[in-house]
Amino acid sequence: MATLSPxxxxxxxxxxRRVGHDxxxxxxxxxxxxxxxxxxxxDERLDSDxxxxxxxLPAGMAFDPWCRLYRAVPERGQVEKLxxxxxxxxxxxxxxxxxxxxxxxxxxxxxxxxxxxxxxxxQTPTALAVDRQGRLFIAxxxxxxxxxxxxVENTLLGRIRFEREPLALSSDGEQVWVLFADETEFYARxxxxxxxxYLPLPEGLRQPIALAVTGNGIYVIDRGNDAATDPADSxxxxxxxxxxxxxxxxxxxxxxFVQPDVLVVARRASEDLxxxxxxxxxxxxxxxxxxxxxxxxxxxxxxxGHVAYWSTSSGLLRATLARVxxxxxxxxxxxxxxxGEFQTQWGRLFIDACLPRGTMVSARCVVSDExxxxxxxxxxxxxxxxxxxxxxxxxxxxxxxxxxxxxQVTTGQAFYRRGHGNELPWxxxxxxxxxxxxxxxxxxxxxxxxxxxxxxxxxxxSTPKIRSLRAEYPSHNLLRRLPQxxxxxxPVADFLRRYLAISEGNLRDIxxxxxxxxVLLDPYATPAVLLPWLGNFLxxxxxxxxxxxxxxELLANxxxxxxxxxxxxxxxxxxxxxxxxQVTLIEHFKVRGLGGALLGSEDALTSNSxxxxxxxxxxxxxxxxxxxxxxxxxxxxxxxxxxxxxVIVPLSLxxxxxxxxxxxxxxxxxxxxxxxxxxxxxxxxxxxxxxxGLTTIxxxxxxxxxxQVGASVLGHSDTLGYARPGTSVGSSxxxxxxxxx
Numbered sequence: 001m002a003t004l005s006p007x008x009x010x011x012x013x014x015x016x017r018r019v020g021h022d023x024x025x026x027x028x029x030x031x032x033x034x035x036x037x038x039x040x041x042x043d044e045r046l047d048s049d050x051x052x053x054x055x056x057l058p059a060g061m062a063f064d065p066w067c068r069l070y071r072a073v074p075e076r077g078q079v080e081k082l083x084x085x086x087x088x089x090x091x092x093x094x095x096x097x098x099x100x101x102x103x104x105x106x107x108x109x110x111x112x113x114x115x116x117x118x119x120x121x122x123q124t125p126t127a128l129a130v131d132r133q134g135r136l137f138i139a140x141x142x143x144x145x146x147x148x149x150x151x152v153e154n155t156l157l158g159r160i161r162f163e164r165e166p167l168a169l170s171s172d173g174e175q176v177w178v179l180f181a182d183e184t185e186f187y188a189r190x191x192x193x194x195x196x197x198y199l200p201l202p203e204g205l206r207q208p209i210a211l212a213v214t215g216n217g218i219y220v221i222d223r224g225n226d227a228a229t230d231p232a233d234s235x236x237x238x239x240x241x242x243x244x245x246x247x248x249x250x251x252x253x254x255x256x257f258v259q260p261d262v263l264v265v266a267r268r269a270s271e272d273l274x275x276x277x278x279x280x281x282x283x284x285x286x287x288x289x290x291x292x293x294x295x296x297x298x299x300x301x302x303x304x305g306h307v308a309y310w311s312t313s314s315g316l317l318r319a320t321l322a323r324v325x326x327x328x329x330x331x332x333x334x335x336x337x338x339x340g341e342f343q344t345q346w347g348r349l350f351i352d353a354c355l356p357r358g359t360m361v362s363a364r365c366v367v368s369d370e371x372x373x374x375x376x377x378x379x380x381x382x383x384x385x386x387x388x389x390x391x392x393x394x395x396x397x398x399x400x401x402x403x404x405x406x407x408q409v410t411t412g413q414a415f416y417r418r419g420h421g422n423e424l425p426w427x428x429x430x431x432x433x434x435x436x437x438x439x440x441x442x443x444x445x446x447x448x449x450x451x452x453x454x455x456x457x458x459x460x461x462s463t464p465k466i467r468s469l470r471a472e473y474p475s476h477n478l479l480r481r482l483p484q485x486x487x488x489x490x491p492v493a494d495f496l497r498r499y500l501a502i503s504e505g506n507l508r509d510i511x512x513x514x515x516x517x518x519v520l521l522d523p524y525a526t527p528a529v530l531l532p533w534l535g536n537f538l539x540x541x542x543x544x545x546x547x548x549x550x551x552x553e554l555l556a557n558x559x560x561x562x563x564x565x566x567x568x569x570x571x572x573x574x575x576x577x578x579x580x581x582q583v584t585l586i587e588h589f590k591v592r593g594l595g596g597a598l599l600g601s602e603d604a605l606t607s608n609s610x611x612x613x614x615x616x617x618x619x620x621x622x623x624x625x626x627x628x629x630x631x632x633x634x635x636x637x638x639x640x641x642x643x644x645x646x647v648i649v650p651l652s653l654x655x656x657x658x659x660x661x662x663x664x665x666x667x668x669x670x671x672x673x674x675x676x677x678x679x680x681x682x683x684x685x686x687x688x689x690x691x692x693g694l695t696t697i698x699x700x701x702x703x704x705x706x707x708q709v710g711a712s713v714l715g716h717s718d719t720l721g722y723a724r725p726g727t728s729v730g731s732s733x734x735x736x737x738x739x740x741x
Contacts, residue, residue, distance in 0.1 A: 004424070004512055005347060008337035008450070011468035017282065017389060018380065018397045023330030024456060026284060026383035028261075028277055029467060036332055038456055038463040039384035040324040042272070042288055057141075058210075058254070060127040060169065061300035061310065064151050065134055069300070069316065072125040072138070079125055079138060082316065084302075122147075129169035129176045135192065137176050139166035146178060148193050158193045170213045177218065179211045187211070202243045206234075214257040216278060217241040221252045221265075237265065237276075247283055247387045249274060256299040256307065264289065264307050264319075269296030273307065273319055281390040284383070289319035326463045330456045333378055333406070336398035337450040339473045342369050345497075346442040346450055347475035348505060350423055351415060352467040354434045359464040360457045362412030363440055367447030372402040401451035412455055415440045423470075425513040426520065426527055435467055441501050442471065476504040523555035531555065538562075545660050546578060553577045566670045568645075574664055575647065579657070584648035588641040646676040653679045 010016065013034040016026055027035045057074045064070065069082040123142035130136050135157065136149040144165050148157040164180040171177070178188040178196070184205045188196040201208070210221040217239050224234030237255065238246040252274075254266040265274040270293060275286035293311040302308050307319040339346070349363055377400040382389040391397065415438035421427075422437045442450070450471055456464050478500045479487045487493035520526045526534055531551045535542040538558045542551050554561075554577050564570030568585050575583045647665065651657075658677070665675050 003515070005472050005474070005508075006339075007350075007470045007472045008339070009468060009470040010334055010337075011352075011470075013279070014281075014392070017382070017386075017391055018335055018394075020333035020378055020381050020400060021330075021383045022332070022381060023327045024332055024383060025385040027286075027385075027465075028279055028284065033467065036383075036454075036456075036466045038326045038328075038330045038458050040287065040326050040463075042322055042324055056295075056297060057124065058126045058168070059295070059297040059310065060125075060129075060139070061298055061308075062128040062130045062136070062171075063300065063303055064130045064136065065132060066151075067303045068151075070128055070130070070136060071310065072128055074124045074126050074141075077122045077124065079122065079128070079136075084316070127166065127169040129171040131171050131176060132173040133192075137169055137171070137190065139169050139178070141165045141167070141181070146176075146190065148190075160190065160193070160196060162188070162196075168210045170211050170218075172213045172215075177211060177213055179208055179220065182207070184208065202240055204243050205238065208238075210252075210254050212255045212257050212263070214263075214278075215260045219255060219257075219263065221249075221255055222246070237263070239278075245283070245388060245390075247276075253296060254299050256301060258301055258305065258307055262286070264299060266291070266294070266296070266299050266309070270294055271296075272322055273299070273309075276387070281392060283387040285385045285387060287324045288322040290322045291317075291319050293317065323461075325460050326458050328458060328460065332454045332456070332466070333401065334452040334454075334469065335380075335400055336371075337452070337471050338398070339448055339450070341474075342448045343446040344448055344473050345446045345475040346444060347472035348423075348501070349413070349415075349440045349442050349452065350470040350472070351438050351454070352422075352435050353415075353438055354436070354465040354467075355438070356434075356458075356462040356464070358459050359462055360414075361438070361464050361466065362414055362455045362457075364406070364409045364412050364453040364455070365442050365444040366401045366405045366409055366451040366453070367444040368402070368405060368449050369447045371449070372399055372405075374399070376402045376404065378403055378406065401453075406451070406453060409444075409453075411443075413440045413443055420509065423472075423509060425509070425516045426525070435465075439505070441498050442475075443498065476501060476508070478504055523552045543660065543663070545656060550578050550580065565668055571647075571665070571668060574668055575649070575661060578660060578664065579649065579651060581649070581651055583650075586646045586648065588644040588646070591641075643670075643673045644676070645673060646678060649677070649679045651679055 010019065012032050013026075013028060014032075016034040016036060021036075023039050024036055025039045027037060029035045059072050059074060061069060061071045063084070067084055069084040071080045071082065072078075073080055122138070122140060124140065125138050126141050127139035128136065130151070134151040136147075136151050138147040138149065140147060140159075143159075144162050146160045146162070146166050146169070148160065149155075150157050162178075162180065164183055166178050167181040168179040169176055170179075174191070176190040178190060180187065184201055184207070186198045186200050187208075188198050190196050205220070205222050207223040208220040209223055212219050218241070219237055219239050222236050222238045235250055235252045236246045236248045237252065249265050249267075251267040251271070252265050253268070256264045256266075258264055261278045263276045263278055265276065267274070270291070272288040273291050273294075274288055277284045277286055289307060291309050293313060294309045294317075295312050297310065300308050302318070308316050309319060311317050346365070346367065349365070351361065351363075353361055355361060380397065380400055418437045418439050423439070444450070450473075452469060452471065454466065454469070456466075458464055475497060479493060479497055482496075486496055520530060520534065521537075523531070523534060528548050528551075531548070532542045532544075534555055535558075538555065540555070540558050542554070546554070554574075557573065557577065561570055561574055564573070568587070572583055572585050647661070649661065653661065658679070661677060665677070669675060
């Protein structure tokens, strides 16, 4: 039986960091994998208004949960509100001033003094933040306070006083962090109107001016004391959890996380926005974002996940990805790949790569039976876009190749694309980024250690991308099956070995697939495209609308499901596999009495109301009579409640999900039964069997949204109004928004 040949590979992010890079960059592909490509440069051009204008006060922006944009205007002492979600082709939103000295009754906004007679109008609001509960936090520098404003109730909840000017705000949705002007010892954390919690800043900061919060920690912009005279050497981005990983960004003024690991840094007016991928042990620079006419005073993340900024002439604009110019050539030199045996004849070389039109990858292979001396090895150079690269345990990195051996190999080997995909049997090859498997023979003499030099060639607008590299060993042994006359001379034997490798590789792939065909019978291991084929063996039609996870789980449980088909637990298990959530199935005859409580019903038999702590089966509320079962019309009760059941799904189902669930129930329920499907977006069914905690969920749900003018149907998909919030410990005020009794 044929088996897979051993192979050495490079595919993780940590492995790609330990190789030598020349004119190449490294992008992160998932949490642990990397992609090698050609290095890139940017032709950054400033607009006519330039980037050397005098620095102004920050003008923070923030979106609330209802897609309304709030922008601070410190020059006028106002906070503006823009109806961003209501934009259409013929609509240009006009700002509405909040906390103005005179409120505009046309829009229903109100003066800050309405909530606190001692507050008065705003003076210099600079930074804004909004949490998930719809509370707007405003940093008021002149009065050294942070105002907390309830955007739902349109009331001012209060003000939090500090001894220093609040300079910057940032929120993760639950809490808000405050950075103070001219403060290098502490910053504060706020939650509603609770008392602030002061946290120490790490030593080494000189002048923090902005901060951003992500799931990986808090990052600040730190300007040196000499930033006014030499900002290019003084400004840096500092993670508070590891200040030693700080990196320099000249002229940085604002920062924003668009993803947990992608940081956007704004500099001066009209300059490109810089992007960095925050990685463990290194930070990589990504292509910039163009920000034409940026006023240099702040960034905001839009509800649809884009970076936006303010332009004095055009209002809110969205940043676009800048065009990059790639280097035309570059190379990657691998570290030592070890076969474990001397005089090993290496076989084939595989790469998973994306090669656009006009790009190419070739390989040069260096082989030796001896370890190189450190002094003669090639340097381990980092990627061009790496910032502060830190390799964990560099002493464990395999050696780089000797310089003299690399110089001796001048001929590169071209790769060809495999027609059958990955050489590993029965493996899915995800092609969401057009990655394919390419193959080339390793043309090199026998040797235990192998080094591979990958040479990348591209154009100014396109680059090859390499995800992984695999070297197979040992090579085939077909020469041993031929007369020895064909392998006595080394040049002839080498040519014949490479010539036979063409057909031997295909035959080996077919043989290995055949020997491992039992993998196809494992629902968790078989390729996704073969799941319907596997279902045919069990007499089960696999619905293409099901997600892959559910398909595999269904096939793994098919035998059990057929055994209990048509039963309560069988139907529940079938639905739970598809929905990946618990469901409740209620048979109507099992509900207390002979059915669910019907609001306003005068029939004592169908009532199951219970008042107080008593236990009562059937009977109408308020009656003292005892109803004998002999007096009941059994035929009527059976027609009303027998062979009927309800399926309760604690999810908001899409149209496709509801269609799939109904199809499952139609096919696998007993033929004589009738079902009723209820999900959380159907609302309470008053009068049709209301069971709190069983068929009804009290609280907010994604099934209904807030009403939007021109985009909602009242009573169908959205609700009008907002439930008044209850008392929250640390955030409510007795006599204000809460009362006792």
